[in-house]
Amino acid sequence: MLKIVVCVSGGGTNLQAIIDGIAQGAIYNTKIVRVVCNNPGAGALERAKAAGIEGVCVSPKDYEDRERFEAALVRAVEEADPDLIVLAGFLVKVPAALIKHYENRIINIHPSLIPAFCGTGYYGLRVHEAALSRGVKITGATVHFVDEGMDTGPIIMQKAVEVHEDDTPKTLQRRVMEEAEWVILPWCINLIAAGQIKLENGRVIVTG
Numbered sequence: 024m025l026k027i028v029v030c031v032s033g034g035g036t037n038l039q040a041i042i043d044g045i046a047q048g049a050i051y052n053t054k055i056v057r058v059v060c061n062n063p064g065a066g067a068l069e070r071a072k073a074a075g076i077e078g079v080c081v082s083p084k085d086y087e088d089r090e091r092f093e094a095a096l097v098r099a100v101e102e103a104d105p106d107l108i109v110l111a112g113f114l115v116k117v118p119a120a121l122i123k124h125y126e127n128r129i130i131n132i133h134p135s136l137i138p139a140f141c142g143t144g145y146y147g148l149r150v151h152e153a154a155l156s157r158g159v160k161i162t163g164a165t166v167h168f169v170d171e172g173m174d175t176g177p178i179i180m181q182k183a184v185e186v187h188e189d190d191t192p193k194t195l196q197r198r199v200m201e202e203a204e205w206v207i208l209p210w211c212i213n214l215i216a217a218g219q220i221k222l223e224n225g226r227v228i229v230t231g
């Protein structure tokens with residue numbers, strides 16, 4: 024059984040896709056042991072509660088400095104003893120200690136086709152604003168392993184999505200979520216649970 028901790032900051036639609044994927048059997052042999060959130064007002068915490076999953080909030084506002092906040096965040100994850108950490112719309116830079124301890128066991132969903140529109144400052148709606156300003160005709164989403172860089176880890180899966188001429192950042196965000204994010208994130212978790220993801224020379228290979 025793959026035990027996962029899901030880290031969230033916002034509405035939690037990707038968390039919901041994982042919850043539904045497990046319930047409907049699209050994700051086998053996996054259990055969400057805890058949801059960790061940095062934002063007390065996040066809808067994601069409500070979704071966890073509704074699904075009977077323990078939600079733990081670690082807000083930077085409750086700590087004197089960054090160091091103490093990060094230590095609390097690391098504790099909240101480690102206490103749950105996960106096999107895999109899933110960043111599902113988690114808008115906090117992951118503490119280095121966590122990345123080291125969980126090397127190749129942290130994955131992130133990003134709402135663009137990396138290496139486009141990623142890195143520092145590219146998160147949430149901003150990614151789609153940038154894609155529209157650049158005038159790309161195709162965008163999408165990427166699931167990747169998390170390393171010390173910002174959106175630089177090995178890519179596990181990507182899915183392309185068409186940009187429409189009349190898109191706004193919000194309509195594009197929604198289409199990328201529906202057509203790509205909610206599909207590939209559960210899919211990748213299932214592949215990892217099935218032991219079908221291998222890393223070779225910094226590249227991901229899907230086996231089986």
Ligand code: GAR
Nearest residue numbers: 033034035036037112133134146147
């Ligand atoms: C998602 O679009 C996710 O890809 C993005 O935040 C949104 C969270 O939505 N993540 C990033 O931008 C990470 N750089 P959700 O809370 O409804 O899942």
